[in-house]
Amino acid sequence: MxxxxxxxxxxxxxxxxxxxxxxxxxxxxxxxxxxxxxxxxxxxxxxxxxxxxxxxxxxxxxxxxxxxxxxxxxxxxxxxxxxxxxxxxxxxxxxxxxxxxxxxxxxxxxxxxxxxxxxxxxxxxxxxxxxxxxxxxxxxxxxxxxxxxxxxxxxxxxxxxxxxxxxxxxxxxFRYLPSRQKALREICKIVDNWISQNEKNIVVLECSANYGPEHLFIELSKALGIRIHVKDKVFNSYTIIPELANCISDNPRESKIHACMGKLNFRSGMYCRSDVEPEFILTVVPSTLRWRNKNVSKCIFEWDENSRRFYVCYSCHxxxxxxxxxxxxxxxxxxxxxxxxxxxxxxxxxxxxxxxxxxxxxxxxxxxxxxxxxxxxxxxxxxxxxxxxxx
Structure with a gap:
């Protein structure tokens, strides 16, 4: 800040x-x-x-x-x-x-x-x-x-x-932080693996800030060929950015990857897709503060199997x-x-x-x-x- x-x-x-x-x-x-x-x-x-x-x-x-x-x-x-x-x-x-x-x-x-x-x-x-x-x-x-x-x-x-x-x-x-490229590879692999297991599976990207994870959206969309459903409040702004326009969607049924919710909303399910049951949702959390004093030189992610949450060390600073x-x-x-x-x-x-x-x-x-x-x-x-x- x-x-x-x-x-x-x-x-x-x-x-x-x-x-x-x-x-x-x-x-x-x-x-x-x-x-x-x-x-x-x-x-x-x-x-x-x-x-x-x-x-x-x-x-x-x-x-x-x-x-x-x-x-x-x-x-x-x-x-x-x-x-x-x-x-x-x-x-x-x-x-x-x-x-x-x-x-x-x-x-x-x-x-x-x-x-x-x-x-x-x-x-x-x-x-x-x-x-x-x-x-x-x-x-x-x-x-x-x-x-x-x-x-x-x-x-x-x-x-x-x-x-x-x-x-x-x-x-x-925060002496060492992995490159964004390294973090993106981890995210792409886990997202691709999840959505390919079951046609009902959905991925939620938990991004708390309205603006900030744009690079993640671009690279993830390019790698997997999937548009990202984003928050309504940022959609119009994103459409005027050429590198983002082809990577996003305002249609919740068009995508299996959603970055359309705030930080805590996922706990009550997806408000944009009430038909998706919780067991089909994987939450991916790109973050930095969580990794304070952790040795991310050896592993840059943590997996919480009980809540199906995948945490990745990802920094734009x-x-x-x-x-x-x-x-x-x-x-x-x-x-x-x-x-x-x-x-x-x-x-x-x-x-x-x-x-x-x-x-x-x-x-x-x-x-x-x-x-x-x-x-x-x-x-x-x-x-x-x-x-x-x-x-």
Whole structure:
């Protein structure tokens, strides 16, 4: 859950992923993705206010489509949303304290959900990276072109003054999390096995958040050739996302895979299919918090035979060790945590985060070290479960 207040200390006049309180005074707004903890303050009144002040919100085309559908924006308010996509920088000018300021903005694919991005902000004084919610494979860090530069024919990481970092799982209790690909293989196998046993069998995907498991829906639908019956409240938004549109359904009788219910509704059966008896329902639960302090390097799922519930470790956020590798690879001057654990004060957690940075700072002459240096940070994790293939 994001605790970032929205303001970038080094760049006055802009707000990112927070649209209330002190952010009212900003001149330019940015949205990394459409999850509710990053949308506080976004409502019709917000769009009317920035329309009246000739201001703009920047986001991806997918996020724009979701916002239009979510808030039923008219044409005037739609025009307050400007899209940024790909990895080509744009230059934004805005008025702050009676001065015209210029800001170069580049979006960075975040690997979190459809339309999710981070932002690279650059002006005459600072280079700032705001990651938004993200999950990168450490093997892919060197492939993110906007975060690298060419110096004397060497591609090296850019130097950042501050990285505003998704620290959701920067916690020793989540040192290792399996890749989404590995988790998806487990889910595909158990779902395929269940629905092939009996034509009456149905699978329920227990996904508590309205938005978040889109990547799971896409990959599961592609692998099994089955559309996913999703919640009514997200169906219209999903249909305007090309990669999702062919993977979902609003017809409960069209699919054997259902993600149409809240977290606890399954216990009373399927409200969309009253004809399905409980013994024909398998519940698959993709989750992360359940795996706190568990050794998921050896097995990434748990099976409860009595309730026919299949739990899989599945995360759209980077693990502790992935974040540590990210920090050591880019080695910014400062780090700002965008998610603070409930049991810590912000300044205490920020200090802990920057201690990791200070203990492993890499100077500019060492930027061309091969990424394999950092693989030692990630535990070698062969999956020894009965269902998995080796990575």
């Amino acid at each position: 994001s605790s970032f207040p929205g303001l970038i200390d080094e760049i006055p006049g802009i707000s990112v992923d927070r649209f209330n309180g002190d952010n009212f005074n900003s001149a330019v707004f940015f949205l990394s993705h459409c999850h509710t903890d990053h949308m506080q303050g976004l409502d019709l009144q917000f769009f009317q206010r920035i329309h009246d002040k000739h201001q703009y919100l920047y986001c991806t085309p997918i996020s724009k489509a979701i916002l239009i559908n979510m808030f039923k924006l008219n044409d005037n308010l739609v025009n307050t949303i400007r899209t940024i996509d790909g990895c080509s920088p744009i230059i934004i000018n805005y008025n702050q304290d009676s001065k015209i300021l210029y800001l170069t903005v580049t979006c960075i694919p975040a690997g979190h959900c459809p339309g999710s991005i981070g932002f690279l902000f650059e002006n005459e004084q600072y280079r700032i990276l705001y990651t938004g919610d993200f999950r990168f494979d450490i093997d892919d860090l060197s492939k993110i072109k906007p975060l690298h530069t060419n110096v004397q024919d060497k591609i090296i990481p850019k130097k950042f003054d501050t990285i505003y970092l998704d620290t959701t799982f920067f916690n020793s209790e 980077s693990s502790h060790d992935e974040l540590e590798a990210f920090i050591k690879y880019f080695s910014p001057d400062k780090l700002y945590p965008c998610v603070c654990p409930n049991n810590l004060k912000f300044e205490e957690f920020k200090s802990q985060l920057n201690q990791v940075l200070n203990s492993s700072t890499i100077n500019a002459s060492n930027y061309d070290l091969n990424l394999s240096r950092y693989k030692s940070l990630i535990e070698v994790n062969p999956d020894v479960s009965n269902f998995s293939d080796d990575d």
